[in-house]
Amino acid sequence: MPKSLVILGPTASGKTRLAVHVARRLNGEIISVDSRQVYRGMDIGTGKDLDEYRVDNQTIPYHLINIVDAGSDYNLYQYQQDFNHIFPQIRARGHVPILCGGTGLYLEAVLKGHRYTAIPINEELRAKLKTRTDDELLERFQQVPSAYAVLADTSTRKRLIRAIEIAMYLTQNPKIDLSGPVSLPDMVVFGIDLPVEVRRQRISDRLHQRLQNGLIDEVQRLLESGIPAEKLIFYGLEYKFITHYLHGELDYATLSVRLETAIHQFAKRQMTFFRKLERDGLRIHWLDGRLPIHHLVDRITADLQEIPQTLHS
Template identity: 55%
Template sequence: MIVILGPTASGKTHLAAQLAHRIGGEIISADSRQVYRGMNIGSGKDLNEYVVNGNPVPYHLIDIVDAGEKYNVHQFQLDAQRVLSEIESRGNTAILCGGSGLYLNALLQGHGFTGIPTNPSLREMLEAYPHEVLLKEFGKKKTAYSPLADTSTKKRTIRAIEINNFLTANPDYPIPETELPDFKVYGIDPSTKLRREHISQRLKERFDNGLIDEVKGLLQQGIPAQTLIYYGLEYKLITQYLNGEMILLEMKQRLETEIHRFSKRQMTFFRKMEKEGIDIRWLRNDQTPDEWVETIVSNLNE
């Protein structure tokens, strides 16, 4: 299995599609929001990328649940394993592509912690506390999950506390491990300047292509505002704008800032994956996407 990762707006999808076309591969999307139907512009599906020289490139785990439903990393693990088996049965190469570090890491590391049940009452209680307090609470208990936890956001820290509490109360809980085929991971890491330029340009294009109307349409379909806010970034801030919580200019400025911060958090998470033992081969920034394809193909042949 080939894995292509990188921050938002780095060109992952384009590279994965070009590579899949070249080697006869099938793409598995590792994106926490592209699973939702109707969330196209804001999640950056870029479905036109999956046609190369007039030939469609097979892709999976995009548009598999309705917007408004809940989808989590455990469900992604199950779905990705199923799709992997199907791709293998066809004798094709799976190309896992995405920027959702939690999804990528859970699959590559074979974490079984994602199946631990949620605790709604605990979550509701923890929501009242600021992130700094939650981080201190998380540090009070040490379990097998502690060194693997992602506490970069309040939502993820709450989940980490939830898992630690469960494991403390259930020390004999069996942690299942998933089996994967051999994999090689390739990363795209544009310079900070280039990354910021790409993010700003892509966000402008999304607004021009009807991003606000997309969110407005989801609200009109009856999807609760709180659900869209839960999806974060574009869906969160545009929903708040449509609800009159801020003016258009403020929303656009805050959204761009938040996406830049999100991109930085992605890179931090990928570095964390490296420290945990995932070998990421970073592609050279002075090469074109076509040259990246050649580099990967050459490496695979070796």
């Protein structure tokens, strides 16, 4: 049996439910790998689905969810530090750490342990970059060649700004060596794959259900709690578009269409990033996400008996 494993997949693929059932079978604990589920009060929009962590009348332990207040700053480096704190504790209890999530950059950071997360934040630079359009930001990033270019995740505005920040730091500090071998944890990685049409239907169904069942009220409460609109917009996707809607900048029909399109694009970028991890040498054992949950759990536990306990193929 592996010391730890990963279950990744795009949004709405059912990875949390699968991870919980696998944890029940293997005596595991879940470590969320999601850049937004760390925030308290951001529940529906981030898909926490905390009820899913209870199976067979047993609550499966989970970590790195609801650890900071919404509106506060939390970055990849902090996540890496929190992960490095909780991961050995789970192992010390004799349990199996099960990483579950779809934030590619966070997954890469903990799997590969790259040191770019330690590069400091440049608030002055960020203030200037926030006035640029997404296309201008991407052009700026492409104009600053660095060793980080091949690793950078530019899938969201937030990550693109951070990528520019890192690239510029490396350019200004050329003697800093953040490359070299890293210690890879002993993990087996599974990914949930779905045909595009199935994935799109699941995303659309889930979004419309959430819009009708409290998602807009959640964003309204966050605004009323004093969180600046620009901060929620910075969090992206649901929080960005619904904030615009609540400020009268979008009507409901436009909100629904634009948000649905943005989430479809996000899921596509997630899969692109996972494939990039594969090209970089990460072995991902793909599962058919259309299969019943018990079949997937059986498949994982059976495969674990035969898969070498190694991150790379």
